[in-house]
Amino acid sequence: MNDPEAFVSGLKLLGAGLAMISAIGAGFGVGLAAFGGVQAMGRNPDAAPIIQTNMILGMAFAEAIAIYALAVALIIIFAA
Amino acid sequence: MSEEQTKKGFNWRKWVIYFCILAGIYSAFLGPSILKPISPVVVLPAEPTGLSIGGFEITNTMLATLLADLILLTIAVFVVGKFMRSGSLVPGGFYNAFEALVEFLWNTVEGAAGKWAFRIFPVPATIFLLIFVANLVKLVPGFESIGRIKEVHHGYGYAPVLLTKVGNLSIYTIDKAQKREHVAKEGEHGEGHVDQEKLCEACEIVPFLRGSATDLNFPFALAFIAVLMTQVYGVWALGIGYFEKFIPIRQLIKGGAMGAINFIVGILELILEFAKILSFGFRLFGNIFAGTLLLSIVGALTAVLVPVGLYFFEVFFGIIQAYVFYLLATIFISGATVSHHAEEAH
Amino acid sequence: MEKLGINLGFFLFQVFNFTILALLMYALAYKPIVRMLENRKNKIAQGLEDARVAAEARANAEKEAKAILQEAQNNAAQKVREATERAEIAAREIITQAEAQASKIREEARMEAAQERDRILLELRSQIASLAIAAAQKLIGEALDEKRQHALLEEFFSGVKSGKVVVLEGVELSGASAEVISALPLLPHEQEAVKRDILSKMGEQATVSFRVDPSIMGGLIVKVGDKILDGSVVGQLESLKQSLL
Structure with missing residues (x-):
């Protein structure tokens, strides 16, 4: 408590780490998309290109959550 | 004839590859003892x-x-x-x-x-x-490893070590073992005070090229x-x-x-x-x-x-x-x- | 923002850089490459089309060739069949001719043989008569006068008695042809007599043929149509045997 600056920077790091918890959800989302996509491609290999495109699209949206978290974490560390 | 040539070329290439592998192993084991690996400074803005x-x-x-x-x-x-x-x-x-x-x-x-x-x-x-x-x-x-050596603005830096000299261009590396804290000097922000002769005390490397x-x-x-x-x-x-x-x-x-x-x-x-x-x-x-x-x-x-x-x-x-x-x-x-x-x- | 490194100048530099690069790449790389891809695709499609047409043409040609070959084979087979048939017909004709010739030759030979036999029998006739007379003389022990004997024998052989055919006496005949069978060949004057006798009964238009059959031993058999007048020795012996038994 004798160095408030160090205390604040420590809290910043903690907050950045906590922000990245949302990566769990994004990971689940990406995994689910890949699971569904691969299963669908296995069932219907002819439609693989369309499924792949949509799978990557879905993964991108799921991943976006983690990216927002990353942005928040970066802003907390460097900009806040 | 052409087959022989390709064979010859292949052999030549094979030996080059062997040499590269050997050199890689040698430098991989001996390199760290000469050049200490340095954990990088995390910088977001481009330098x-x-x-x-x-x-x-x-x-x-x-x-x-x-x-x-x-x-x-x-x-x-x-x-x-x-x-x-x-x-x-x-x-x-x-x-x-x-x-x-x-x-x-x-x-x-x-x-x-x-x-x-x-x-x-x-x-x-x-x-x-x-x-x-x-x-x-x-x-x-x-990429991201060759650059200018300069004084850190805040936090820690490392001591510079002279590696080799080509002409009047000195090539330095920094020694991880000698960690130095940045000392705020007077006139640091001043113009013309950039020491050409005297090297930095606590140094970091600013790469010429970064991804x-x-x-x-x-x-x-x-x-x-x-x-x-x-x-x-x-x-x-x-x-x-x-x-x-x-x-x-x-x-x-x-x-x-x-x-x-x-x-x-x-x-x-x-x-x-x-x-x-x-x-x-x-x-x-x-x-x-x-x-x-x-x-x-x-x-x-x-x-x-x-x-x-x-x-x-x-x-x-x-x-x-x-x-x-x-x-x-x-x-x-x-x-x-x-x-x-x-x-x-x- | 400054600490994140976002700087309007740098940002605009990147945007500008990208725009320039995109324009240059469009002019230098994308346009020619995409055009090249389209070009090549068209060329390949054209090539495939050409190949397909060529293959079709070749298939047609092959089909035609096959048809021509088939026709040729058919023609050849037809020719062979015809030739075989003709040859068979010719062979059959030749065989028939040969057979006909052979049978003609055989017939002729038989006729000649019959004539020869008749001639020999005619030559032998007088000797047989003499032999018979000699045997009769020995048998009955008395000699008939020479002339009577001969007349008797003549009558025996020819069945003609004093210019008249014995068998025909008191018989009505009608028909177109008559056949006269004798044991030995008849002498010309006997034939003449028989002929005259028969014709007087049957009419002038009728024909008379003569045949020699030694097995009847003597006398005459006259056949007119299905009527047989048997004046032969064998016939008389037979009827004698019938009456005796």
Whole structure:
């Protein structure tokens, strides 16, 4: 408590780490998309290109959550 | 005769490869004892290289981007141009590989956009090629490791060690064992006090070249262009009616509750358009920056063998990120050329 | 923002850089390559089309060739069959001719043989008569006068008695032809007598043929149509045997 600056920077790091918890959800989302996509491609290999495109699209949206978290974490560390 | 020659060439190549492997093993085991691996300083902003054009300073990520541009334009002028001038129909050599890549991109765009493909193609294709080349060229040794040595502004630095001297150019490295704290000196911010003779006390290395995608400006610029071009192509294809996707006034007037909901959805879509820039940009930046960080940290921990696997990983991720960026841009742009109402009609 | 490294100048530099690069790449690489791809696709499609047409033409030619070959084979087979048939017909004709000739030759030979036999029998006739007379003389022990004996024998052999055919006496005959069978060949004057006698009964238009059959031993058999007048020795012996038994 004798160095408030160090205390604040420590809290910043903690907050950045906590922000990245949302990566769990994004990971689940990406995994689910890949699971569904691969299963669908296995069932219907002819439609693989369309499924792949949509799978990557879905993964991108799921991943976006983690990216927002990353942005928040970066802003907390460097900009806040 | 030719068979013998190829055999001879193969042997020669084989010995070069053996030598490289041996040298690699030797330097991998002896190198760390000479050059201590240094855990890198995490810096987000691109560092200035000291060069400037008309007062506009050039950062190291800009230099890397320009290098990627140069590589692409060299291919375009010397490989594609030469082939086109030869008038041959049968591709061969490096041109064939480049054409296969472009053909792959073209097929995807054509599949997504149909008759709009040729007008759309330059944007996603350039996005792909630029990210692809930038991500791969970033992995060349010397990137992010060779640079100017300078005094740290705050935090810790390391003591400089003279490595070798070529002419009147001294080459230094920094010694990880001698960690030094930055001492705020008087007149540090002053002009002309930059010590040419006397070297820095607590030093860090500012690389000449740094991966383009590790600077937020590069992915955000590409994301901005992708989203902007989505609107441009949307207006080109559908006229001013394109903007009804965002502000569905007609629906608000026509249908009661559903119209109101659609209006709000349209506003959300407008917000989503800006969110796209963010997600596009941070996805590329996050992946590549994390990759760079991972490589340098693992390299500082174990200099032998493990970074090789991570290098493969990085090559793979560089290509995948380029492809994802390209694919999403293609889908968004080609989606904008299709009428929103037409989709609802069927 | 400054700490994240986002700088309007750098950002605009990147946007500008991308725009320039995209335009240059469009002019230098994308346009020629995409045009080349289209060009090549068209060329390949054209080539495939050409190949298909050529293959079709070749298939047609092959079909035609096959048809021509088939026709030729058919023709050849037809020719062979015809030739075989003709040859068979010719062979059959030759065989028939040869058979006919052979049978003619055989007939002729038989006729000649019969004539020869008749001639020999005629030559032998007088000797047989003399022999018979000698035997009769020995048998009955008395000699008839020479002239009577001869007349008797003549009558025996020819069945003609004093210019009249014995068998025909008191018989009505009608028909177109008559056949006269004798044991030994008849002498010309006997034939004449028989002929005259028969013709007087049957009319002038009728024909008379003569035949020699030694097995009847003597006398005459006259056949007119299905009527048989048996004046032969064998016939008389037979009827004697019938009456005796």
